[in-house]
Amino acid sequence: MELFYDFAYDSLNKMQEELCGDKVEVVEAEDSTIIVLADGLGSGVKANILATMTTKIAGTMLKEGASIDETIETIAKTLPVCNIRKLAYSTFIIMKISKTGKVHLIEYDNPPVFMVRNNKSYELKKKEKFIHGKKILESIFQLKEGDMVTLVSDGVIHAGVGGVLNLGWQWSNVEEYLIRQSAMEKTAKGIANKLMSTCAYLYEQKPGDDTTVVSLRARKPETLDVFSGPPEAPEQDPKIVEAFMKGRGKKVVCGGTAANIVSRELQREVEVLFETGTDSIPPRGKISGIDFVTEGVITLSHVVENIEDYRIKRELMPPKKNKEQINGAELLTRVFLEDSTHLNFYVGKAINPAHQNPDLPKDLSIKLRMIDQLKSQLEALGKKVKIHYY
Structure with a gap:
């Protein structure tokens, strides 16, 4: 092996x-x-x-x-x-x-x-x-x-x-x-x-x-497949979900729109786990056959901060005793750091108007910049990262 x-x-x-x-x-x-x-x-x-x-x-x-x-x-x-x-x-x-x-x-x-x-x-x-x-x-x-x-x-x-x-x-x-x-x-x-x-x-x-x-x-190599954000063209929804599901790693969906796309394409319901939310981080979700479902930009921004803190302070916050109540940012931070060696990001380039100044170019999208920042952080930790854009 x-x-x-x-x-x-x-x-x-x-x-x-x-x-x-x-x-x-x-x-x-x-x-x-x-x-x-x-x-x-x-x-x-x-x-x-x-x-x-x-x-x-x-x-x-x-x-x-x-x-x-x-x-x-x-x-x-x-x-x-x-x-x-x-x-x-x-x-x-x-x-x-x-x-x-x-x-x-x-x-x-x-x-x-x-x-x-x-x-x-x-x-x-x-x-x-x-x-x-x-x-x-x-x-x-x-x-x-x-x-x-x-x-x-x-x-x-x-x-x-x-x-x-x-x-x-x-x-x-x-x-x-x-x-x-x-x-x-x-x-x-x-x-x-x-x-x-x-x-x-x-x-x-x-x-x-x-x-x-x-x-x-x-x-052992551990692969993580991460789907975040809708594609630029809605007709690409089936294509990105098919590519995402073909991956051999654990499945992570980040973002409400991404979760709805997966739910529709796979014909599986999304369940909201309200007990996992905090004052600053939206609750996680659950889809049959998907390992982790979280909110998008807000959760990922906390993940970026957590990983940077980890690199400086050399430790993570101790995990909660009740794993069912762990918030999305803490969960993803641990999964990215501890349970993955290879990460494949499937990223839709459509822009959410709520997260973006429409006068700015798409390359400056908050979501895309955050994914790039995550890639740099994870590669600095020795992980292999690929990003597939749609």
Whole structure:
């Protein structure tokens, strides 16, 4: 079975520094995804420049077909060892994931990579090699469904030093934490967010070092088909519903007009779930054979805000105990973030006069701009998004 390789990353800047001394570069090559995490020596501008140079060299060379050895040799020649402190100007981890899930992992002077399989720590078989005088650890392995791989900079291991924890958060403590989170969190973003939030707590919101997490999760692909808004021409109603229903994913209908079109074309009634409404969000609906039915523009605007808050605050509001009463915006936010890897939007381009200044061009439609914004947000979270206009 083909798997989806869900990845996410996040960073905390060292206290009073505007730039992070860690850098993550993600490069999509023809046959693989290349993720590079670099930790520049020191902090601030200098460390940021060193880390950025490292990630750019590695990402660019590997994408263009250079070997791992050639890439590391170039980095070693470009960023020599500091003569005074006898430390590398930048440590790094390179993870190359093929389309089939084969991982080629290279580690240089960084905290060891964490891997969890079947909710247990999985020890990677690492081979030592020396390239241009630098000791490199190399491992090659095949990802399986549910596997979680986490890369961290040393700011994670140092979290809490001299504060909440005298000696910092040791590698084994982080490992135990990630094993627990692996059983609780479905997505790579959820795992990265939880780990970063814990580090921020241990630093008492005053990070003593640049702190970065990269999380990878191998999971089953989950497709979501979303229908929003009527087509420009009413005669296209059957066509958009047919395309929407042919999709193999869970079905979401956003908007009262879209729900009425689906109801008419499928000859199924729409039921309004009044108990799911709030002062600011209209109630959800229900149509037989459709997984989720919500109001349109108002609900989607709240979803956009929720996802942006999630990216900044690193957490979602706790779900309501009674799932039957969850409002449409909270429901869609969780479905978009947690229960989908691939999203297909079927979007009608007809303009609702209530949501649009008729003097503005159609490209500035509130609904269309909102869908584009959602697409950008979801793609930034590593999801695959396609929009089909009618």
